[in-house]
Amino acid sequence: MxxxxxxxxxxxxxxxxxxxxxxxxxxxxxxxxxxxxxxxxxxxxxxxxxxxxxxxxxxxxxxxxxxxxxxxxxxxxxxxxxxxxxxxxxxxxxxxxxxxxxxxxxxxxxxxxxxxxxxxxxxxxxxxxxxxxxLLHEPSRLVTGGGTPYRVYTPFWRALENAGEPEPPMDAPPKLHLAQELPASDMLDSWGLLPKKPDWARDFADLWTPGEQGAREKLRAFVEHGLAGYKENRDHPARDATSMLSPHLALGEISPARIWDETRGLSKQVPAADIVHFRKEIAWREFSYHLLFHFPHLASANWNDRFDGFEWRNDG
Known part of the structure; x- marks a missing residue:
């Protein structure tokens, strides 16, 4: 129709x-x-x-x-x-x-x-x-040779590596046919998402810029200044050695495909081991969604039901 x-x-x-x-x-x-x-x-x-x-x-x-x-x-x-x-x-x-x-x-x-x-x-x-x-690939695409979901990260990572590069990221269309007659909208301020008194978030903006542009800038800075040496530096909490992209990814301000794409073709500037280890962190996120997709009970139940009767000690 x-x-x-x-x-x-x-x-x-x-x-x-x-x-x-x-x-x-x-x-x-x-x-x-x-x-x-x-x-x-x-x-x-x-x-x-x-x-x-x-x-x-x-x-x-x-x-x-x-x-x-x-x-x-x-x-x-x-x-x-x-x-x-x-x-x-x-x-x-x-x-x-x-x-x-x-x-x-x-x-x-x-x-x-x-x-x-x-x-x-x-x-x-x-x-x-x-x-x-x-995600980089749909969860239904990455399965074992027997057609079952992966349960262990390392085989999943190998499958992800062998799946080929994800589709290259697309830039936003320069022009959009956006509707001019729109339904009534809530005012963002009316949702009360920001702290008031005390404003404990007043210094957040010194470190973070939420939004798509902020995510792109954070990725660019990491690729230029943080990716080289990532394999070693990421294990030292005192070093400024992580991408700081997690909150941007959480709300989809940047796609994993764009992050993946930005680490391509850097072998002359960045050791391959650093690129692989950073990509493995993106793969952990993929694996988590893979498990949730195929085993939705994980959100509310133990992965291993032998722990269902575990005797937890509660404080107080």
């Missing part, structure tokens, strides 16, 4: 708060339809509990940075809070959107929500498309 090119598509941002190397955004752009950039503060997606206070600080500034990038392209980020299915249905009703695009999540809580939303929206004849991009 041919879609009406005048009806908008909802681009649902989650842990992918970036415009560059964002497959859902690229697909929405190529559809030619007006794009509604949308973020939902969804309580049910927090499978491990609510965000910590420092995470809230980061989220506020990351959303603000994404909104600024969209405003540079004559758009803005629409914010809403609540259960995702209810919020999406409301926005579809007010905007006339007939499609929702998102990048896939791989944690058990997120996957469960997305499956239910896709099922319910498709019953309403709403197009739903999901894309990769949070």
């Amino acid at each position: 041919t879609k009406d090119a005048t009806k908008p598509v909802i681009l649902w941002f989650r842990k992918d708060l970036r415009l560059g190397d964002n497959k859902a955004l690229d697909a929405a752009h190529l559809s030619g339809r007006p794009i509604i950039p949308f973020y939902i503060r969804e309580p049910e997606a927090a499978g491990t509990g609510p965000l910590g206070a420092a995470q809230c600080w980061w989220l506020h500034h990351s959303l603000d940075a994404l909104d600024s990038s969209l405003r540079e392209r004559q758009g803005r980020l629409v914010l809403a809070g609540g259960r995702a299915l209810e919020v999406l249905r409301a926005v579809i009703g007010t905007s006339g959107a007939d499609a929702v695009f998102w990048n896939r999540r791989y944690d058990p809580a997120g996957m469960s929500i997305d499956i239910r939303i896709k099922h319910e929206l498709e019953k309403q004849a709403i197009e739903v498309q999901s894309f990769g991009g949070q």
